[in-house]
Amino acid sequence: MLSREADACFWIGRYVERAEATARMLDVHYHAALEGVPGMLEWESVLAIADCSAAFHARHRQISDRNIISFFVFDTDNPGSILSSLTYARENARSIRDMVASEIWECLNQAYLDLKEWDIDRALAGTPHALFTKIKNDAHLFHGITYRTQLLNETRDWLRVGTFLERADQTTRLLDVKYHDLLPATRAGKPEIGGLGVGGPADIHGWIAILRSVSAFEMYRKTHRDGIHPAGVVDFLILNPIFPASVRYSIGQAEEALRRVSGTSATSPATCEPERLIGRLRGELNYAQAEEIILAGLHEYLQSVQKRVSEIGGSITKTYLSYQ
């Protein structure tokens, strides 16, 4: 497979995942704010985590639902907006449309064309939830069509490497958002539980919202019968081996896809730098414990995982995607 094509597949995977994650994040915060769920973060924290506070304030004088949704969904000057992500995914798909099943291209093309039919007024006139749901469903359709039509070849492997690396990254960001939210409470000297300054009854709603945003609430209930608590949520979203949005699962899937590319197995020694880096991260996630992570500092841990995911991405690009 051409390096350029592998690169396009890798980024299609990442952009579709990014669009979906952004839609989920907006959905949960928009509705939590509407319902007045206590313990949920401010939009300002969302901007900080997405690292685009400055970009946002350069374009909008004040924070409002309208401005936030415009910025995160429709603003093409924001490279992380949903429209930007879908545009990039579609343009990448166009450049490799000969490599993938026609339906995959048509799905991404349609998702983009549909979103172009929306604007902020239409999104706010009905319920923004309809728009966010549509974005999520488009991403699901993309994964479903790929699963159903694409040969189990390198094209699919690179789509998966991109998808799961991005998912691991997004899940750590989601938890990090929660951490930001808690900072003021900690500063105010509220009672600390589990080393996080968390735990009042109001705060439970915040954790539930986080779980809901990755469709994890019901699944969490099935695995953690002792209720919603920080260590449980950290355990579920970072370390669960079989929950499809957990960091551990995502890294494991990305590793398997990478190993298929080189034709080796995850149990054999690494054949290249990306395999070494991702294998080590997967190994650590396999044996980590939630309490230990919280004690050492959740924020520091999440930052370190994000940094390593980014290193893995860089190493993949260097080894496979940009032929020197």
Add this chain to the structure above:
Amino acid sequence: MSPHGVLGARKRVLNVSLLETYKTGNFYDELMLPTGEPRPHSRALAEHLGTMPPAEFAQRARLAETLMVQQGITFNVYGAEGGVERAFPFDLVPRVLTSAEWETIEKGLTQRLVALNLFLKDIYHEQNILKDGVVPRPLVMGAAHFRREFLGADPPGGVYVHIGGTDLIRDETGAFLVLEDNLRTPSGVSYMLENRAILARVMPQLFQDMGVRPIADYTSHLLHNLRALAPEYRSSDPVVVVLTPGVYNSAYFEHSYLAQQLGIPLVEGRDLIVEENIVSMKTTHGLKRVDVIYRRVDDDFLDPLTFRSDSALGVAGLVNAYRAGNVALANSIGTGVADDKVIYAYVPQIIKYYLQEDAILPNVETFVAFDDKQRDYILANLDKLVVKAANESGGYGMLMGPQSSLSEREIFAERILENPRNYIAQPLIQLSRAPAFVEPGQFEGRHVDLRPFALCDRDLKVTIVPGGLTRVALKKGSYVVNSSQGGGSKDTWVLGKSTMSMSMEPGRMQLELDGKTMTLEGGRDA
């Protein structure tokens, strides 16, 4: 057909018909006779069209457009905010050719492509045709697309043009004429194939009783020919690729479509590398050797070491690898000299010179400004002629004499005198017309041309799938069919050798075989 025939009967019943109000005007019409009856071979088609209410036709036209947008068969309209994308205008009324008409076209284009290949081989080697004075030497040597760098090189089998697209028009008598040859990187074949696929989806009933010949095997022939071009020592399972300038090229859809249909990689210049005259592509598993390149990048941009050094689209060293015989290109380098609009004027003589035959498909009468006498004639008749620059395409650099202003004619007169080598002139041909659907709900005549796609293998055997791209000037009264100038396209049907259809009404049976009608009537009148 009599007014009491099948069509007439249905018309009366529905009391509304797109064809009823259709006027052929003083042009050769592809579908209808001057009497207002359909041409005999198109009767079944006309009947289906005649029974379709305008509103339904409009609805299907929108469905076709939606299908094209979904599949991304679009082009960008520049200048609009956010880059508006439009589907290529596709008119749902097919254009029909009889098997006899097709036979002439097929023979004529085969003859032409063989002769032009022999011409290219000759001018890049012995140059006998120039020595014999059949084509003036300065016209060839001065052609913008003559490649000195490629003199004496030997493409596989001595064949230069593997894929050709020659534009044909029909004059007011219905005779086919060659308007121009496209021998570099002709485009449009994807629209030929996709138009058929889309029409079959949105108007399946039109195909009934017509015996339309299939065209889907085009890509099989193309792949077979491309594979055969591989260097012999590499021929067991050669690697064939399509080379595209990239996603921003206006024909990118076609490049990716062909790669997909052929099942071969689509590469850009930056995906290829030449080392020691071997071309390879950069893959996730290292370099992989390439044997045949179906290139859709012009000569000028193909290799910065040989041609334009500022080209970022090409591959450094590609031309040398080609000369060394380690990779094959389709089309070869330097073919543009043979589709030069001035050389065009000499094609009948070129055919005669190499094949000792008269051209089966005549040229449009052409005056060459390079010749003193002909130039005088051109300058004296600018208001009656169509003037074309030798190397412009897409409908640019043209003067439509009869529709021009005095100042436009003065500008062209100056240009012609300045650079006579660069201009030809032709009388304005009254291009044939075909009905096209016009919103909100009627058929109007629009001018059409025809571009069939010819494939030539390394043994000079020519294959032309029965069909082509019918381009249509959708602007009322316009003669310019190019998509950049408001043109669209139609599906093109070539009918099988024997067509038989049958229609029955109470007391009456009608059989039609190869366009001849036989009616059996019972005691009662229909």
